[in-house]
């Protein structure tokens with residue numbers, strides 16, 4: 001396919017002081033839980049995918065500023081760290097990209113658990129992010145930290161990096177100095193907007209002295225920090241030219257702190273949401289300005305450049321999801337891009353690791369190879385097999401994809417008239433449209449890979465006898481669980497999946513029984529259609545199966561649209577009401593015209609038992625074996641696809 005000419009602007013080189021880039025894409029910093037070799041393979045894979053510039057994830061400049069992502073947290077704290085980074089830098093450069101190290105001190109975003117001592121900050125102001133109160137840095141300690149940044153920059157230069165990015169955003173130490181909320185100092189590091197930037201300016205000046213003129217320095221900062229009483233866009237417009245005068249060759253604009261009141265990562269944030277902030281900064285400086293945030297589509301990227309809002313496009317999660325995003329855009333294969341859904345599973349995983357969960361690590365819900373790039377997992381099969389996959393949801397299609405890439409002969413049966421399984425319903429509720437990316441990606445894979453898809457066909461005994469597969473993979477999804485409540489068979493009772501699937505004429509007031517993900521999303525779907533909705537949940541809270549990054553924004557929205565009764569169970573469904581037992585065990589009537597059941601899904605492993613008797617390898621994957629999220633289904637399916 002020919003590349004759309006709209007994309008030409010994305011492939012113009014960018015020249016700036018000390019660095020020339022082959023195109024307008026850079027990999028935004030992504031902190032990982034990977035060890036050095038794994039990190040090197042991870043970044044080199046993205047470099048092979050043609051991104052012009054890679055930024056490492058946050059790299060610590062001082063032991064008192066570690067963010068806490070475990071033992072593997074990369075650092076440039078001592079000269080010994082130079083050796084550790086050199087092979088990684090070479091691997092990325094040999095793969096054709098430039099690479100800069102992101103330097104950070106976490107300040108009050110570190111924790112006493114991670115440091116074994118009280119974290120430090122400009123002022124002793126408690127953090128909502130960690131729940132801890134830090135210790136105020138003395139002036140002399142702050143002077144030392146200026147030098148710690150400069151020395152780390154020099155180490156980056158010695159390790160062969162093409163430059164550095166100073167992390168002055170997101171709520172970490174430098175941004176704590178910049179903010180009036182967290183910097184109440186009366187020494188040289190405190191005061192008005194520009195005085196609070198003394199820490200950053202000093203870092204830039206000392207760094208320049210150490211690394212000389214021929215080394216690219218970028219500063220990442222929040223154009224708005226999105227904190228109550230915090231730094232505004234107006235402050236940043238004042239600040240930006242001074243950052244450049246102090247020594248920055250490029251500015252990377254971001255939109256807020258981890259504690260911010262505005263969501264920045266979830267799918268209900270619109271694509272390219274923060275490019276207008278870059279545009280305002282670009283008006284006041286003469287160095288390249290980058291934007292990042294929810295850019296998962298090359299058309300959005302091209303549009304930002306065409307409007308002159310930024311010079312360089314940052315891809316964070318888009319590259320976690322698909323290392324070849326840039327190459328596919330360049331080759332005119334945009335329909336093959338595995339687009340990030342902004343589901344935030346990756347961020348939840350990192351947060352869990354930072355909070356000390358040793359099992360958590362950076363993963364992507366739809367790219368099972370993330371972090372395993374160097375393992376060569378999709379190997380040619382030793383024995384080519386005739387594989388049948390039953391079910392065309394994400395699990396079935398992932399097995400089919402992987403098995404086919406390994407050289408097996410694959411036939412996939414899907415009883416519905418379209419592929420995608422339950423994801424076709426998952427993207428129906430409000431703000432869930434990005435989940436369609438999962439279906440689009442897999443459908444295209446099914447078209448381009450040498451495999452057979454038999455749409456609208458259930459897999460039957462007769463087919464089994466006809467095909468005689470060597471391997472049979474059951475990916476037939478889950479079934480809805482229906483509780484034994486008197487009245488459940490009445491005509492005004494529907495399941496959540498029925499509501500999302502068909503245009504069912506729902507009357508004015510609705511009770512949704514079950515406040516998990518499917519229940520609350522169906523409730524929001526109905527509320528947005530003007531219905532008065534009450535969700536009834538037995539547990540103490542709703543949406544407990546939703547990841548924390550998405551959940552707080554979801555709950556904030558729901559609280560404005562829906563009544564939610566928690567610690568409440570349903571006793572009976574009547575014609576015009578639902579009888580419940582409230583938290584004090586009192587019976588209550590909740591009036592309603594329609595009842596929706598969303599009490600969960602159960603596995604269908606029973607379907608498979610009879611087949612296990614046959615002389616065939618049998619596998620069960622995805623929701624069919626354990627109902628859960630797309631991440632579980634895909635990970636499970638990938639393992640099986642690699643094993644058959």
Ligand SMILES: Cc1cc2nc3c(=O)[nH]c(=O)nc-3n(C[C@H](O)[C@H](O)[C@H](O)COP(=O)(O)OP(=O)(O)OC[C@H]3O[C@@H](n4cnc5c(N)ncnc54)[C@H](O)[C@@H]3O)c2cc1C
Nearest residue numbers: 391393394395415421422426458459476477622623629630
């Ligand atoms: C409203 C809603 C919102 C959701 N939101 C999210 C979310 O935000 N994030 C997330 O991660 N997950 C979400 N999910 C869950 C997600 O959809 C599932 O985790 C995922 O679809 C499971 O994939 P699967 O392939 O195992 O099963 P399914 O997607 O259920 O696919 C199974 C397929 O098998 C087919 N099949 C069944 N029997 C046969 C047969 N005999 N022959 C041939 N074909 C057969 C079915 O027709 C179906 O297409 C949501 C689900 C719903 C309903």
Ligand SMILES: Cc1cc2nc3c(=O)[nH]c(=O)nc-3n(C[C@H](O)[C@H](O)[C@H](O)COP(=O)(O)O)c2cc1C
Nearest residue numbers: 028029030031057058293294315316317346347350
């Ligand atoms: C898992 C994860 C780790 C991140 N780590 C860092 C980091 O180390 N330093 C940083 O400045 N930003 C970090 N970010 C923010 C990203 O650089 C980027 O600003 C954000 O993800 C929005 O861009 P996207 O929508 O393209 O992902 C991280 C984001 C994610 C999802």
Ligand code: SF4
Nearest residue numbers: 340343344346364365
């Ligand atoms: S886990 Fe979700 S948000 Fe993160 S990169 Fe993958 S699809 Fe995007």
